[in-house]
Amino acid sequence: MAYPTPTTITAITAPSAIIAVEGVSKIFNAGEADEMRALDGVTLSVAKGSMAVLKGPSGSGKTTILGIIGCMTRPTSGKVMVNGKDVAKLPEHFLTDIRRRTFGFIFQHFNLIKGITVKENIMLPLYPTSIPIHEMKERADAILESLNIYQKRNYHVEKLSGGEKQRVSIARALINNPEIILADEPTSHLDTKLSEDLMDRLSRLNGEGKTIVIATHDPLVYDKPYVNRIIEMRDGKVIGT
Amino acid sequence: MFIYSIIVATLTSLLFLTQSLKKEAMDVFIEAPELIVQRMSAGRHDLIPVGYAEKILSIPGVSSVEPRYWGYYYDNLTGGNYTLIARNIDALHMVKGTLPKGPGECAIGKGVADVRLTDLNDVLFLSINPQQKVSLKVVGIFTADSAILTNDLVVMDKNDLVNFFALPKDMATDLIVHVSNASEVPTIAMKIRRDYPDTRPITRSEIVRTYENVFNWRGGMALTMFIGPLLAFAIFAWDKATGMSAGERQEIGILKAIGWETTDVLKLKFWEGMAISLTSFLTGSILAYIHVFYFGAALFAPVLKGWSVLFPPFNPIPYIDLYQIFVIFFLTVIPYLASTIIPSWKAAVTDPDTVMRS
Amino acid sequence: MIKSKIFFSFIAIEIIVIAFLYTDANHTIAARNAEVQSKRELVRKLSLTDFAVFTEARYTRHPSQADTFSAFQDFPSSMDHFPAGSIVGPQRGNN
Numbered sequence A: 001m002a003y004p005t006p007t008t009i010t011a012i013t014a015p016s017a018i019i020a021v022e023g024v025s026k027i028f029n030a031g032e033a034d035e036m037r038a039l040d041g042v043t044l045s046v047a048k049g050s051m052a053v054l055k056g057p058s059g060s061g062k063t064t065i066l067g068i069i070g071c072m073t074r075p076t077s078g079k080v081m082v083n084g085k086d087v088a089k090l091p092e093h094f095l096t097d098i099r100r101r102t103f104g105f106i107f108q109h110f111n112l113i114k115g116i117t118v119k120e121n122i123m124l125p126l127y128p129t130s131i132p133i134h135e136m137k138e139r140a141d142a143i144l145e146s147l148n149i150y151q152k153r154n155y156h157v158e159k160l161s162g163g164e165k166q167r168v169s170i171a172r173a174l175i176n177n178p179e180i181i182l183a184d185e186p187t188s189h190l191d192t193k194l195s196e197d198l199m200d201r202l203s204r205l206n207g208e209g210k211t212i213v214i215a216t217h218d219p220l221v222y223d224k225p226y227v228n229r230i231i232e233m234r235d236g237k238v239i240g241t
Numbered sequence B: 001m002f003i004y005s006i007i008v009a010t011l012t013s014l015l016f017l018t019q020s021l022k023k024e025a026m027d028v029f030i031e032a033p034e035l036i037v038q039r040m041s042a043g044r045h046d047l048i049p050v051g052y053a054e055k056i057l058s059i060p061g062v063s064s065v066e067p068r069y070w071g072y073y074y075d076n077l078t079g080g081n082y083t084l085i086a087r088n089i090d091a092l093h094m095v096k097g098t099l100p101k102g103p104g105e106c107a108i109g110k111g112v113a114d115v116r117l118t119d120l121n122d123v124l125f126l127s128i129n130p131q132q133k134v135s136l137k138v139v140g141i142f143t144a145d146s147a148i149l150t151n152d153l154v155v156m157d158k159n160d161l162v163n164f165f166a167l168p169k170d171m172a173t174d175l176i177v178h179v180s181n182a183s184e185v186p187t188i189a190m191k192i193r194r195d196y197p198d199t200r201p202i203t204r205s206e207i208v209r210t211y212e213n214v215f216n217w218r219g220g221m222a223l224t225m226f227i228g229p230l231l232a233f234a235i236f237a238w239d240k241a242t243g244m245s246a247g248e249r250q251e252i253g254i255l256k257a258i259g260w261e262t263t264d265v266l267k268l269k270f271w272e273g274m275a276i277s278l279t280s281f282l283t284g285s286i287l288a289y290i291h292v293f294y295f296g297a298a299l300f301a302p303v304l305k306g307w308s309v310l311f312p313p314f315n316p317i318p319y320i321d322l323y324q325i326f327v328i329f330f331l332t333v334i335p336y337l338a339s340t341i342i343p344s345w346k347a348a349v350t351d352p353d354t355v356m357r358s
Numbered sequence C: 001m002i003k004s005k006i007f008f009s010f011i012a013i014e015i016i017v018i019a020f021l022y023t024d025a026n027h028t029i030a031a032r033n034a035e036v037q038s039k040r041e042l043v044r045k046l047s048l049t050d051f052a053v054f055t056e057a058r059y060t061r062h063p064s065q066a067d068t069f070s071a072f073q074d075f076p077s078s079m080d081h082f083p084a085g086s087i088v089g090p091q092r093g094n095n
Helices: A062-069 A092-102 A118-126 A133-146 A162-174 A192-207 B002-031 B052-057 B110-115 B144-150 B158-165 B182-195 B204-214 B220-242 B246-257 B262-294 B301-305 B322-348 B352-357 C002-031 C033-046
Strands: A017-028 A036-047 A051-055 A077-082 A103-106 A180-184 A211-216 A229-234 A237-240 B035-041 B044-046 B062-075 B080-086 B095-097 B105-108 B123-127 B133-142 B153-156 B174-179 B199-203
Touching: A017 A062, A017 A211, A036 A062, A036 A211, A036 A229, A036 A237, A051 A062, A051 A192, A062 A077, A062 A180, A062 A211, A062 B352, A092 A103, A103 A162, A118 A133, A118 A162, A133 A162, A162 A192, A180 A192, A192 A211, B002 B204, B002 B220, B002 B262, B002 B322, B002 C033, B035 B052, B035 B182, B052 B062, B052 B174, B052 B182, B062 B158, B080 B110, B080 B158, B110 B133, B110 B144, B133 B144, B133 B153, B133 B158, B144 C033, B153 B158, B174 B182, B182 B199, B199 B204, B220 B322, B246 B262, B246 B322, B246 B352, B262 B322, B262 C002, C002 C033
Parallel strands: A051 A211, A051 A229, A103 A180, A180 A211, B080 B153, B105 B133
Antiparallel strands: A017 A036, A017 A077, A229 A237, B035 B044, B035 B174, B035 B199, B062 B080, B062 B174, B095 B133, B105 B153, B123 B133
């Protein structure tokens, strides 16, 4: 797996860059008839504490690069540095660990688990950890209060409105107290008011020092003044930063 | 889970019932005659000359030989098959009234009494043809709790039976051979066969073995009933194994994405499967116990009963064999666990980013 | 976790019920011992050899006394059309 060693590598992996992606390609179904090159030599970096937007039409590879940064899938080639560690080649066990400690995910479809309550959903990321159950509950309660859905904590998630589901998915992303929050098209199922509300919350979290990466094609997101980095993508390539 | 419980209940009911009947057979037929000698003629069970008894008696180890007179009577009136036995015995615990003390009297099973609407001191009339008929006064009725042995019996005097069946003089149905030392039974059986090649000795151990086979969980009963639910369970488990829903796959993806490891997912699925199968197993076992021992296996009775008119009510004694319960446990819980964990494992080892693409 | 409490109480109740049934079984076995003794007496005195369970045909009534091919006793090619035939296997080794 040879990749070019550009001279800029020191710049990219400078201490301020919490995420650095270098020459990353991702090919789905390699060697088969439906081979699909989702990413083609993507290089980008995100500074610690910034609020970055991956902008581009659907099919541009935003979700794929987000998945690779979030250690959910491995690149076909290239180098992915998170907090100075190359995660592309780490074994599964470490990836899970990084996923759990470093990232909070907000998914397009909320991806809440049906049949269990709001609070249980929020506590899910903590179950595999050694955190005692009473502390898990305290943390969940605190986050539920801060997001103003404490009164719905014992509802099953399928009984919630879209905005409430969005807040639950934010709460779940926050319970680990992650450094980086990754959001995939977070506003696509929300109306304008709720989208504004979400962006407010994300900017507040950004103000608290969290790095935020949002994949979107919604102007409501990338036109916000506090978005301090926009990475434009098209056809699996970065076309502007 | 409901289906699962029902399957366990069916299997366990069957085990409970067969185990109980088997144990009871072992318990009571220990008192069956040590040796019964039938005569075979043209490959069939035939009447045996009483004269054979003398020579058999002379075999060392034989303490006594007595002829047995019995036969079947098909009752046109009720469609029932009765078993007619001639025995002259004094008293029995499980009989209301007395036993026949001479010609013209009989003691009947509860089943016969019920289908013929006959009570003590009534007259039981049996007839094969205008020449062969008999009227007997019912002096005793076997108690209901003995029905499994006595339900279709009509016990009468020897002369009545011989006349009714028009048995040839000096012929009996078979001979009972009493042996003083049980370990000599096979040798004596062999000697009888040698002296009378046209006989077939049946030993007590063979009688007991018959019931071991009939009510064995691998026996004929299993073929009719055990295989059915087992197949149903296999289909059910297979269906689960192959048909993991998109929703379930998605759930596993979400859990992985938010920081669960494959082993965490498998642990969850294991405990989930364990909870379901344990609950179902316990529920099923309780249902089975109630079904078999409180309701007399009411659901199986029609199958066992077949076309019998005289069918004893089951009131099995709850002999529980823990080994068999473990067998059921392993036959149901383990495949279920495997069928839930294997597909989860398959889903859990894939990249979690697939959840972002739904 | 309320659900786990429900689950464990349910399991606990079931185990109690099973324990009860098990003692009930042992109790019943003891209580019906006299019945078993009486049945032994019946078997001994009436020299019985079989349960009166399959009374539907004369060749099913005494499985332990039957001939191997007694299903064909009534007339040639008379098939064994009774359910007992599917439950009781043929006798082996004592002809």
